[in-house]
Amino acid sequence: MTAHAQAAHLETSTGLDNRKVAIWTFIGSECMFFATLISNYMVNKGKSLVGPFPHEPWTSPAGQHFEPIFEIPLVTLGTALLLFSSLFVVLALSGAQRGNRKALIGWLAATIACGVFFVGMQVYEFTHFLHRGLGFTTNLFGSSFYTLTGFHGTHVTIGVLWLATVWVDAVRGKLPPSKSLNLEMAALYWHFVDVVWIIIFPVVYLIK
Amino acid sequence: MATRVLDQHQAHAASHDEKTGLWSWITTVDHKRIGILYGATAFLFFLIGGIEALLLRIQLGSAENTFLSPDLYNQLFTMHGTTMIFLAIMPLSAMFFNFMIPLLIGARDVAFPRLNAFSYWVFLLGGLFLNASFLFGAAPDQGWFGYANLTSKQYSPGLNVDFWMLGLQILGIASLAAAVNFFVTIVNMRAPGMTLMRMPMFVWMSFITQVLLLLAFPVITVALILLMYDRFFGSAFFVPSGGGDPLLWQHLFWIFGHPEVYILILPAFGIVSEVLPVFSRKPLFGYAAMVFSGVFIAFLGFGVWSHHMFSTGMGPLADTFFALSTMLIAIPTGVKIFNWIGTMWGGSLQYRTPMLFAIGFIAMFIIGGLSGVMHSSPPADLQQTDTYFVVAHFHYVLFGGSIFGLTAGAYYWWPKMFGRMLNEGLGKVHFWLMLIGFNLTFFPMHFVGLNGMPRRVYTYPEGLGFELLNQVETAGSFVLGVAFLVFLVNIFQTWRKPRNAPADPWNGATLEWAIPSPPPEFNFAEIPTVHGRDALWELKRERGGTLPEPARVSGAGIHLPNPSYWPLVTAVGILAFFVTLMTLAATGIWPVIASFALLLLGVYKWAYEPAG
Numbered sequence: 001m002t003a004h005a006q007a008a009h010l011e012t013s014t015g016l017d018n019r020k021v022a023i024w025t026f027i028g029s030e031c032m033f034f035a036t037l038i039s040n041y042m043v044n045k046g047k048s049l050v051g052p053f054p055h056e057p058w059t060s061p062a063g064q065h066f067e068p069i070f071e072i073p074l075v076t077l078g079t080a081l082l083l084f085s086s087l088f089v090v091l092a093l094s095g096a097q098r099g100n101r102k103a104l105i106g107w108l109a110a111t112i113a114c115g116v117f118f119v120g121m122q123v124y125e126f127t128h129f130l131h132r133g134l135g136f137t138t139n140l141f142g143s144s145f146y147t148l149t150g151f152h153g154t155h156v157t158i159g160v161l162w163l164a165t166v167w168v169d170a171v172r173g174k175l176p177p178s179k180s181l182n183l184e185m186a187a188l189y190w191h192f193v194d195v196v197w198i199i200i201f202p203v204v205y206l207i208k
Numbered sequence: 209m210a211t212r213v214l215d216q217h218q219a220h221a222a223s224h225d226e227k228t229g230l231w232s233w234i235t236t237v238d239h240k241r242i243g244i245l246y247g248a249t250a251f252l253f254f255l256i257g258g259i260e261a262l263l264l265r266i267q268l269g270s271a272e273n274t275f276l277s278p279d280l281y282n283q284l285f286t287m288h289g290t291t292m293i294f295l296a297i298m299p300l301s302a303m304f305f306n307f308m309i310p311l312l313i314g315a316r317d318v319a320f321p322r323l324n325a326f327s328y329w330v331f332l333l334g335g336l337f338l339n340a341s342f343l344f345g346a347a348p349d350q351g352w353f354g355y356a357n358l359t360s361k362q363y364s365p366g367l368n369v370d371f372w373m374l375g376l377q378i379l380g381i382a383s384l385a386a387a388v389n390f391f392v393t394i395v396n397m398r399a400p401g402m403t404l405m406r407m408p409m410f411v412w413m414s415f416i417t418q419v420l421l422l423l424a425f426p427v428i429t430v431a432l433i434l435l436m437y438d439r440f441f442g443s444a445f446f447v448p449s450g451g452g453d454p455l456l457w458q459h460l461f462w463i464f465g466h467p468e469v470y471i472l473i474l475p476a477f478g479i480v481s482e483v484l485p486v487f488s489r490k491p492l493f494g495y496a497a498m499v500f501s502g503v504f505i506a507f508l509g510f511g512v513w514s515h516h517m518f519s520t521g522m523g524p525l526a527d528t529f530f531a532l533s534t535m536l537i538a539i540p541t542g543v544k545i546f547n548w549i550g551t552m553w554g555g556s557l558q559y560r561t562p563m564l565f566a567i568g569f570i571a572m573f574i575i576g577g578l579s580g581v582m583h584s585s586p587p588a589d590l591q592q593t594d595t596y597f598v599v600a601h602f603h604y605v606l607f608g609g610s611i612f613g614l615t616a617g618a619y620y621w622w623p624k625m626f627g628r629m630l631n632e633g634l635g636k637v638h639f640w641l642m643l644i645g646f647n648l649t650f651f652p653m654h655f656v657g658l659n660g661m662p663r664r665v666y667t668y669p670e671g672l673g674f675e676l677l678n679q680v681e682t683a684g685s686f687v688l689g690v691a692f693l694v695f696l697v698n699i700f701q702t703w704r705k706p707r708n709a710p711a712d713p714w715n716g717a718t719l720e721w722a723i724p725s726p727p728p729e730f731n732f733a734e735i736p737t738v739h740g741r742d743a744l745w746e747l748k749r750e751r752g753g754t755l756p757e758p759a760r761v762s763g764a765g766i767h768l769p770n771p772s773y774w775p776l777v778t779a780v781g782i783l784a785f786f787v788t789l790m791t792l793a794a795t796g797i798w799p800v801i802a803s804f805a806l807l808l809l810g811v812y813k814w815a816y817e818p819a820g
Contacts (some may be wrong), residue, residue: 013395018319021392024420029384033426036460040434040445049451136441140451143443147434165812 023185027192034196037151038203039117048139052132070205071125075092078121079201081157083115086194089163089187096170096180104175107185108167111190115160122153125172145204152200156192162186215429218326229731232460234318237727239320241327243307244625250299255692257291269682271670281370281666282349289352290372293472294379295335297606300614302331305390305414307625311720311727312408314399314736314743319392321769323813329779334378337783341363348372351664354435354463356396356446357636361439367790368420369439373432374786380425380432381782387421390414399719401738405499408718409492410497413478416506417471423510424467431460440792455520462513470509472606476613477544480566483616484548485536486714487563491742499545501540506718518586519593527586534584541577545570560714561635565616568643570655572608574600579654580613591780593798594664597657603650615642615695620714626724627707634698641691652677680747686756705727711758717742724758730766774814781807 012018018057052066058063074139076098088111089132095103134142175182209385227236234241264284267276276284310317318324335742340349346367359369390464394415398407407415434445435457438623445455485492492498514522514530537717550568557563580603583589591596597686615638656677661668666673719736720727722744742745748755784803788795 001347013398013402014396016396018392018396021396022320022388024389025388029388029422029426032423033430034461036430040430040456040460043453043456044445044451047451136437137443140444143437143445147437147443153553167813 009095014105019181019185020188023188030192034199035150037148038199041148041204044140046097047160049140050135050139052138054141054145054155054204069092069132071128072205074121074125075201076207078118079197081114082118082194082197084110086191087117088114089183089190093180093183093187096175097177097182101170101173101175104183105167108163108170111202112160112163112167115156115163115190119153119156119160120182122149122156126150148200148204152193152196157187157195159190163190215335225266230361232771234776235319235325235773237325237769237771237775239254239306239310240625240727240729240731241322242301242324243305245328246299246306247303247337248330249627253291253295253339254300257288257296258692258713260288260291262685265682267666267684268668270677270679271675272667273484276666278666279349282426282664283347285341285664286351286372287342287347287363289336290348290376292606293468294376295338295353295379297610297614298383299335300330301414301417301472301610302327302386304410304475304479304614304617305386305417306623306640308621308720309390309393309411309414311395311624311723311731312400312411312718314398314719314732314738315393315397316731316735316766317769317804318389319397320398320819322387322772322775323385323389324546325772326775327382327389329776330382330385330782331781334375334382337378337786338375339372341368341375344371348375353465354457355461356457357433357448358445359435359439359457361442362447367736369461370462370790371433373435374440374790375438377429377432378786380429380780383421384425385640387418387425391418391422394418399732399736399738404739405496406715406743408478409481409495409498410475411683413474413481413502414501417474417679420467420471420474420506422469424464426463431457431464434460436789438655441601441791442791451706455517458517458520459513462516463510465505466513467509467605469605470506472610473613474506475793476569476617477502477615479613479620481551482577482718483495483566483620484551484564484740486716487558487560488552489558489661489715490551490555491717491745492547493550494543495554495741497543498547503542504540505537505660515584515589518589531584532588535581538577538581538584538665545574545577560619561630561632561639562620562714563615564639565612565635568639569609569612569616572604572612572643572646576604576608576820579604590776592657594661595657596653596661597678597749598665598742600650600653600657603653607646607650612642616785620721622702623709623713624720624725624727626702627709627724628702628705629709629713629816630702631698634694636692636703638694638698639686640696645684645687645691649681649688650684652684662683663690712744714749715754719743721749722758724760728760728763730763730768733763770818772814774810776818778807778810780809 012021014021051060053071054070055068057065057067088107092104092107092111095101097105097107104138129142136146146199163186166175166186169182211430230624233241234244236245246746263409264281267273267281306318309315335489338348344367348354348371350364350372354369354372355516359373384742394407394411434443438445438447444452446452446454448454464478479490481498510535512530514526514813518527518530552567579597583592583598583601614640619630621636622628656674661672661674661675668678707723707726711724713725715720719732719738723732738741781803785800785807788803792800
């Protein structure tokens, strides 16, 4: 998706690179995607016929006891790291634009590490919930929780792959300042994925 | 990129110069070729959808007919609706987006030529996937709206719904990719001087359509994902026995579905707004009002979805809100209609074929709009919903509106696209047959509908007074069929004629008429500078009359994007991903992973391909 048609158009109408306008457009569209997923979660809140539940304990008719599902401290740590990664990717981009390769590679690696930790946290969380009795089809809470956070996690994973691809380019010396837009696009997407999590975290985990 | 040297004498041979053959079409990234691919494919799907409609009409031609089984009838009406919306009208609009938008804004291509090719391939594969369901005797049979719980595993255990939900998911990818592309193209690729308020109206309406696509399609994407989880993995989003709510589907579907209605009609609004001024010999009346009424329609389009759901019992507050917002849409729509009439008022009208279709569009769309206002009122709607009255209404806006507008565009831009003029005489026969056939088919539906004939039912009993009008409708539908046969004859006849259409056969107002017909691969030898609306009329006025026929010049030195097959590979990866997802239970996870790997390979090869 490079902007080759621009070679004919030395300047665009807005002065912005086509790819930058495109990623913003895509993000606008993605807003509706997550708005729908979050709405689905909220609509289904409290409508589960059986437990386990997010915030309340539950005893099944057979007498089995289930603790509340959520473990806030772990997710809070993941959230914090994800937020810091937004700062790191800004520092990496600044390095890329200034031609400071060391800053670029270092901060980008830190960003990717945070992303990997977040995905790892989510994998741990999902398996942990599964062991505690919340499967995908156990109840509506399980289905809408796994769908919403799963799609967010998929977005984080794609972001990690994208940033890692750019990182490999950077290490191979193929990301000079003139090509820093390659990183900027991934970074814009990364910020968006973070912002979505800033909404998901309170809506899903904090508000009872 | 190799260069071509042409002169006037070689102009005919030139278009067959070096880039011919199947491979050149498979790897093309030229917006004009992709536009033609979109048009040809969509027209084939349109004919298939039309044949489906004729079969339905034969079945309904007499009471208690047994021509079609109830099951086949369900499949045909579902596929007729799905095909006409997603595989005919939307991609026919996409044909004009592709071919015309870069020409109208004075650009050499779209912003992302390979993404454009990708959109087409995904659309083609999605359309084939959807229609492949017929081979399995399992075409979707739950209606194009896919209401829960008709779609639940319990009530639709077969592959029918799977084909539908995965097919729409594939087509959604194509629409979203194209929408990003055209949004960026219009924002960023305009010729110098082409400010937003100087853009041709078709570009404006297309622009608004892209915004609607970008904001509406993610909603249906999520709805289809939830449905897929219900069917494949046993969740209960739309299953009441598991605590889910079937009405949630209706809300999600119509939050997408109502903007979709404007996605289908706004491009036709744009085409008609180009055709009317040219054949009235005067500029579009109320340009700014046209722009802002289009924006207003799109904005309101997101606030009216529940008028499709009055009969579900939402309560007086919701009913009132959605009734009022729906009635409000009549205002900007009325503004448009008066502006079209104002454009013709006092003009020197030339009744060429595109003009006839544009005038037919206005008349038919008014009827469809008025019946729409009728069922914006909940008490009236409760009588009309699920009857043929609604079928009459939306055919007046989708056929009388969109198809008439798109056909006007086809006759108007045919010489630019193919370098040949369609036959005027046959064009007029096409128009009158279509107008008569259309009204014979759909006008009586108002009456049988108000008399209580329900839609989506494969037959009706004798003696309810439905027979005569249904016979008229069936006869009318065959007149419509003949109208399109005439169009086909016209196309084939024209095909055999030399490419001798002038650059500017209609004395056009917009930039596409400044370049040869068909345009050279690079469109504009020199990027034009625009000094006002109706840029070409402006130029002609300055020069004091018509312009000389533009010479076919060499494209030497003009940089064009390289052809690429990675968009096709990526599209195949997407299709394979969805097919293997459908057969997941039988074939396991590995084919899904392999398909995803192919998809990923396509994306990476594409991203790292030298763009030339």
